[in-house]
Amino acid sequence: MASIKHKNTKRIEGLDKNVWVAFTSVAADPSIVNLGQGYPDIPPPSYVKEGLAQAAMVDRLNQYTRGFGHPTLVKALSKVYGKVYDRQLDPFKEILVTVGGYGSLFSTMQALVEEGDEVIIIEPFFDCYVPMVKMAGGKPVLIPLRLKSSSAASSVSSADWVLDQEELASKFNSKTKAIIINTPNNPIGKIFSRSELQAIADLCIKHDTLCISDEVYEWLVYKGHEHVKIATLPGMWDRTITIGSAGKTFSVTGWKLGWSIGPEHLIKHLQTVMQNSLYTCPTPLQEAVGQGLLRDFELMGKPDCYFTSLALELEGKRDRMAAMLRQTGMTPVVPEGGYFMIADVTALNQDLSHMGDDEPYDYKFVKWMIKEKKLASIPVTAFVGEDSVKQFEKYIRLCFIKQESTLDAAEAILKSWNKD
């Protein structure tokens, strides 16, 4: 009965598999401490929830709003980011509201990438970049971050993971349409420094390439580090799309709202995709995010601004998690930003040969750890291409935007690790 006409289209050939499908069922089991999938189990700020409850009571806010972004929200975004970028942002022409950061990535790829285009992606990468480039007909060109050999064995920071400049330059050619950067990076937590971004910018300008900058974790920056927007470097505004997320900003991943900011001549193409794919995002959610942003705009730079207070709260959790992992014998890579940490499990010398050899080591380790230790994490090779598997297969990713009780439970497991 399987009609040939019921087959999938070419654009989605091979894109049906997904790392999360394998691991999200784990999340359902309450006996497992889940540090896998990246979402908070801490509540969002109350004023944001209240804002939504209020919006839902206004008739007009339960109906369609402006397709490219609800006026309250785009105006608030232009205010907040106008300050951050130190430039006037046109809320209607230089901003597009999308279904999460994910939706912004999709709109960008569909608008600007096509067959014949190459897109440079830095490993490890948020896993959707490769399938999205492929779905748009483009060719992903991968380049890994590499651990500096000079870093101390016992105390590794995400800053120790860097791009080889010659290697990076070699990836650019006349077919290169864009480079995707993610800063702060998921999963490593690296924040690209100004000089690192300048090196990327120089290449973008030299090769007339676009830059897609995924900055969803932009507010989660820890002491001693600074988030720099590549779009603010000379010559970059006109060729950069910067992506942000309400879900990550306000700990409301389930609201699925994000945005793309950039020059009109690029944003207009993303808007075309938007109007032909889902047209508009939910209204009351946009109103609430807009109100939340306006509230925090007034507090920007002060300790009770949520952007600042969340980072402070998470820094404590970051340090706690790093200490727990060290105690077990793992080597954590302490992130400069974001809410993930990767850890090297080599020193544990865990023999997993009984699990066969059709999977990279980290996939086996994660499955073993779920089963034997009741602790869930994500294998880092899910975020890299085949050629880089060997480089990353001893790493697992853990999410630390979790309540203290969750971290307590994780600590208990890690403390008793060697007692079995």
Next chain:
Amino acid sequence: MSRKLHARRIEGIDKNIWVELTQLAADYKAVNLGQGFPDFSPPSFVQEAFCKALNEGFSMHQYTRAFGHPNLVKILAKFFSRIVGREIDPMEDILVSVGAYQALFCTFQALIDEGDEVIIVEPFFDCYQPMVMMAGGTAIYVPLKPVCCGPVLSSADWVLSPEELASKFSPRTKAIVINTPNNPLGKVYKRKELQMIADLCIKHDVICISDEVYEWLTYDGTKHVKIASLPGMWERTVTIGSAGKTFSATGWKVGWAMGSEHILKHLKTVHQNSVYHCATAAQEAVAVGFQREYDVFGTEESYFHQLPIHLHEKRLRLADCLKSVGLKPILPQGGYFMIGLATIPVSAFYSPEHRNEFQKYIRFCFVKEDSTLQAAEDILRQWSDGKLKKF
């Protein structure tokens, strides 16, 4: 930047009628009977469900299941199984989307390749054509045409010519898109009309994309029939629905695609590579709404029973108003809209080939508060009186 930036797939689909007209309506403070959304609130039980969801545990504000919040897909499966007359699997046969719009997008992206032909019945909801184009397909049009011109035109009088329809099917035809109740006409396809379409789908092994967002809005006892329930059609139909139209909450942007697993799985692949998840709290509220409607289905209390009654009056009121100023309204059997005069030009819903035949018709949305309809009436009366005075 010196190089060409945008991808070819978005060429020719940048213009959009709603963007232009909603701006005009706002600029001129027009009484807006243009865009299709209610200006009254969703029913209180659904608004309350939303507020309740917001105050539940943290999980309401975090990611839910990508292909649809479990509570929602389960009740949709239960609800529609009863209607379609078959066991619908909540996890395999349903995909929740960001409005019906995104369900349509996933469908075209999943099933239409370059070179595929898609038959579109005119007048059509304007997004079908650019979506087919963006997927690299070719749109083949077949128009509904009025068969009689009595004193009261009804949307039932607009029909497809069987011969003309049959002639549109070719070996390259991948799918046909039908919309029932239809926007903008309000036509509700009868069982035998759907059977005719089904026969052709089966004969030519074509997929049917059935946009049924207005399924609960039928008037004068007209019955909405699901083409997916006809023999041989479940396995080749994607049926699209909308919480926004069902519960008068268009701003929530919750919709779904329903169909056989072997087709839905491709829509899921598109979804997981485009938006991945839909907002959690709105899905929970819609689930609660459907559970309530499941329990009171067929009774007086049901919102699906009350809403069409409520709109029935508004529909008649608008029709009378248009008639009284010398216009010829086409009374819709279903949906939110009436063709008559003055807001969204209907030629937008036709292909370039057939546009000229339909330039004198315009579309009105009557799903508005009585005060809005009153305001429209006043404007039309003044305009008509003003016109008469000239002669």
